Amino acid sequence: MNRIYITTPLYYVNAEPHLGHTYTTVVADALKRYYRSIGYETFLLTGTDEHGDKIAQAAAANGTTPKEYADRISGIFRSTWDTCGIAYDHFIRTTDDYHQDYVRRVLQKIYDAGDIYFGEYGGFYCYGCERFYTEKELVDGKCPDHQTTPDFISEKNYFFRMSKYQQPLIDAIQRKPDLIRPERYRSEVLAFLREPLEDLCISRPTSRLQWGIPMPFDDKYVTYVWFDALLNYVSGLDHQGSDAFATFWPVAQHFIAKDILKPHAIYWPTMLMAAGLPLYDHLNVHGYWVMDSGKMSKSLGNVIRPLEMKARFGMDAFRYFLLREMAFGQDAKFSEDALVTRINADLANNLGNLVSRVLAMQQKYFGGKVQPLPKDWPAEDVELRDKFAQAEKELHGYLAELQFHRALESVWSALDHANRYVVQTAPFTLIKDPAKQERVGAVLHHLLEAVRTLARLLAPFLPETARELGALLALDGDALRVPWGEGFGTGHQVNPPKVLFPRIETEPKR
Numbered sequence: 001m002n003r004i005y006i007t008t009p010l011y012y013v014n015a016e017p018h019l020g021h022t023y024t025t026v027v028a029d030a031l032k033r034y035y036r037s038i039g040y041e042t043f044l045l046t047g048t049d050e051h052g053d054k055i056a057q058a059a060a061a062n063g064t065t066p067k068e069y070a071d072r073i074s075g076i077f078r079s080t081w082d083t084c085g086i087a088y089d090h091f092i093r094t095t096d097d098y099h100q101d102y103v104r105r106v107l108q109k110i111y112d113a114g115d116i117y118f119g120e121y122g123g124f125y126c127y128g129c130e131r132f133y134t135e136k137e138l139v140d141g142k143c144p145d146h147q148t149t150p151d152f153i154s155e156k157n158y159f160f161r162m163s164k165y166q167q168p169l170i171d172a173i174q175r176k177p178d179l180i181r182p183e184r185y186r187s188e189v190l191a192f193l194r195e196p197l198e199d200l201c202i203s204r205p206t207s208r209l210q211w212g213i214p215m216p217f218d219d220k221y222v223t224y225v226w227f228d229a230l231l232n233y234v235s236g237l238d239h240q241g242s243d244a245f246a247t248f249w250p251v252a253q254h255f256i257a258k259d260i261l262k263p264h265a266i267y268w269p270t271m272l273m274a275a276g277l278p279l280y281d282h283l284n285v286h287g288y289w290v291m292d293s294g295k296m297s298k299s300l301g302n303v304i305r306p307l308e309m310k311a312r313f314g315m316d317a318f319r320y321f322l323l324r325e326m327a328f329g330q331d332a333k334f335s336e337d338a339l340v341t342r343i344n345a346d347l348a349n350n351l352g353n354l355v356s357r358v359l360a361m362q363q364k365y366f367g368g369k370v371q372p373l374p375k376d377w378p379a380e381d382v383e384l385r386d387k388f389a390q391a392e393k394e395l396h397g398y399l400a401e402l403q404f405h406r407a408l409e410s411v412w413s414a415l416d417h418a419n420r421y422v423v424q425t426a427p428f429t430l431i432k433d434p435a436k437q438e439r440v441g442a443v444l445h446h447l448l449e450a451v452r453t454l455a456r457l458l459a460p461f462l463p464e465t466a467r468e469l470g471a472l473l474a475l476d477g478d479a480l481r482v483p484w485g486e487g488f489g490t491g492h493q494v495n496p497p498k499v500l501f502p503r504i505e506t507e508p509k510r
């Protein structure tokens, strides 16, 4: 059986879920639903990253303990994804015991193999980034992300011999051209690897930070957050039982935003090599959602909240916008105007109108009872069927390349065609001629087939809408998958229409 393992990053609990988190999660969810619909065994992992300076500081500022603080924010992430209908299989927290045990086992293994050593290090430490900067990485002596002057800290620490894996990593990336995709991020990583790779400081002394996983070989130190967090992708599988790793790790696909490319493209694969584990199958990198005010990132704390979007526009409409508007890998603009335009044009007018017109005519002319199709179909009927078959074929191709926006474009192109077919065949005129009743029955039958195909094709992207379409057609499961013309048995009764996406009225522009 074909399989796919899909992960989101573990979201850091220093902020509540915003647009960036939601996009990555929706992409992962849509892809999982898609692969499940074509018969794959799937596993979707998400969760929260909870250790480190920033959490300890935020907890102190809130007058609470780091664990209580992490519990609260992690709970918000989990309930948000539940409310949004995200079909994750496991929600992992880096404070879970099994994860901490796993991290300690891997650290011990790498230490025993000689790839972790103790050494002195001095560097400019940014508390916001939780990392050391070299002098040349600073901009005017300041952290490029936070615009603050980092402290110079000199201390003894544990180091991961990352430099040893520089060439093996370059070789792995060159052997598999789509290991990191899209291409621009692969190029970025290879360009970075042209400079000598330094070893990675992977500990923090407990004199400075206690909120972390203690090093198994020295309890005066805790683990660096990235070393802890990245291992979730494996510990989360390992926790499912002995088979899960063998089943899903070879087909692991990580989804991340470009701000965490370096940890995922450099630290993580070298860690896997040192731990004697195979690399992931693909690292899939998307861009930022930008607003007029600037970039969206976890550090700048933006305010598009998924639950508010769901309450105002509906989750399917919000999902549609996210998947349709962003070309995976590139930045995209977010604005409410653009969202409302998409909802009105694509969902209310195009999709909503087709469904309600077809079901209304079916109800009015035949009491909802589906009429038989003749043996021979006129060219326009064949063309309609072929148009949907073509959209489905294109959708498979685009999704294999993570081109969600193009996949949806193909479906909407078939939808446009179906709306033109209604105008072209004009069943509302033909019905006035008693000799044309049979033709009207056949035209509506083909249009119901179009709606049935939509219920199947849209399910990964708009799961609630797809379920509603199935309910309106009084069909589900396998009945949605049979070939065009075989979906409705003799005398099958469909339901009267309902409004799927109400038009959103906007203030007239001055």
Ligand SMILES: [Zn+2]
Pocket (backbone or CB within 6 Å): 126, 127, 128, 129, 130, 143, 144, 145, 146, 147
């Ligand atoms: Zn910083």
